[in-house]
Amino acid sequence: MNQQNKMPHTGDPSNVIQHFPKYQIQLLCCRHWWLEKWEFKELSFPYWRIYHNSSSGAVIIYNGKEYQLASNKVIMIPPNTSYATRLYNNRIPKAGYSLKGGRVNTNFSEETLHLDQYILHLFIHFNIGIPYDTFHPGIFCFDLTDHLLEKLQKIKRHLNYENAKFSFPISLALKSLITDLLAELPEESWNILTKNHRILESFNFIEQNINKDLNNSVLAENANMSTNAFIHLFSSETGMSPQKYIRQKRINQACILLHHSSFTIDQIAFKTGFANRYHFSKIFKEVSGLSPARYKKVLA
Template sequence: MINRIPQEIKIDPSSIRQTFREINIKLFCCRYWILEEWTCFDLSVPFWRVYYNTIEGAEIIYNNRSIMLNKQNLIIIPPNTSFSTRLNTTNVRSNNESIAGRKFTEADTREQIAKTNKLDHLFIHFSLGFPLDYADAGIFCLEMTDQKLKLIEEIRHTCIQDKAFNFFDCLNVNILIGLCLMQLENFLTDFKIMDQRVFNAMAYVDNNYNKAITNNALAAMTNMASNSFARLFKKATGITIQQYIIKKRIENALNLIHHSDKNLDEIAHDCGFSDRFHFSKFFKKHVHMSPSYYRKNLTLF
């Protein structure tokens, strides 16, 4: 007779219960561009960004501090960080915002671009979900390493080829983001364990943001009074239930703007807004520009 090991022992022989935090990196865009103009007075947006330039000449101004983009530094910026940008390839200072550029192609070289007073610019936009999307504002200049540089070269190569990102291309982007976040360990201090009732409500919103969601409905799922649950939610997250719902709708709208051909009316409907007017109103409040302007210029933001 053969002695069999219990299935649960085969799966995990330890009786110690472990809890793991979900890591959810949601990519909005990853592009490699040639910058001709980059004069912006406020680039505050509700998602994370990574910037990397090889050619010097781009400057970020944050809290009266100048941060130069160059091949020695990788820049990572939390959501809702207000800063301005400019190019130092010309002595002319404009009083108007201006963004211009185009995709870096296989026919381009960085040497040729530098001779024309233009810059190369890799940028990645992404979200991390709650609570990391509510990290304090800031701009972090990270030292370049051989591992990061290798990933950047592979990512830029994918962008230049203008092909769909496959699993391994996306993995490269996620690994680069992960390496950046590892260097922010002291900044991204561990958040307290969330009340399960709040977590369940957030998960419901994440999966049903396109539907009408009321405080009463979420409270009923937790067997709490509406006002009591609203106070619990705000205490745990720092924002109201309806503010969280709007944030998820805007986040998904951004994703559709980047990755679909749907018009703004369709996007408004798919993300749970009553009409395009209300969509534009909340979009502008969170992204600081209209959705039509964002769509027109998103490839350079």
């Protein structure tokens, strides 16, 4: 028998073990709004965003550069990118924001809205998990291909009729859209904090136990290291102490829950590991510059 054509006993032509990165797209929200006002001095959130507008007029300002949102462009923004926004030449408030809009449904259309005053605005929020949510900040603009347009139209048609429940095919369309855009991002921009397996496992342990007491001794024991050795390794790999990292992760999780859950502020304080609402509100304002109640109103 020709040895080149012989089937291997395992049914696999290779005995090389392959390793693939583990990630999971967590959809946080997907909405289609009309906007009359969209003026923010600063937007910075611990989750990814996708924007697509049906007409021009909206602007994102990042690092002194303006990015126009238009019908032939799709915008993707990584977590913790700080940027400003406005519609047309509207003035951006010196503090806070100016937001006026609402859901697009079957009663709305581009014809019934005054296009010189309103913008139709699709936005999607999602996470893909640690360490891939540590992507380098920036604004990424993609040309709208027929392939992307087909998915966007399917998603918008669904949202025009149903805003709360998503079918499996629509969820697939959303995740397919996200994956297509992520795959086009520059490979060198994936700013992973560390590749050390012990620290990566610590990241996962922190996320799964964010509401518990996570002192350095607990973290070190989980990593099978002495406390001092763990602190040194964590700080050298990430550039921050374990407790500073935990505080930031708790605030990040609180931001997500404030925007994408129906939990009360007291419940969110408990779920993110703070002693009480007062302590949570104090730390949250120190980090974000806004009270939790004020932050909860900022969405689009």
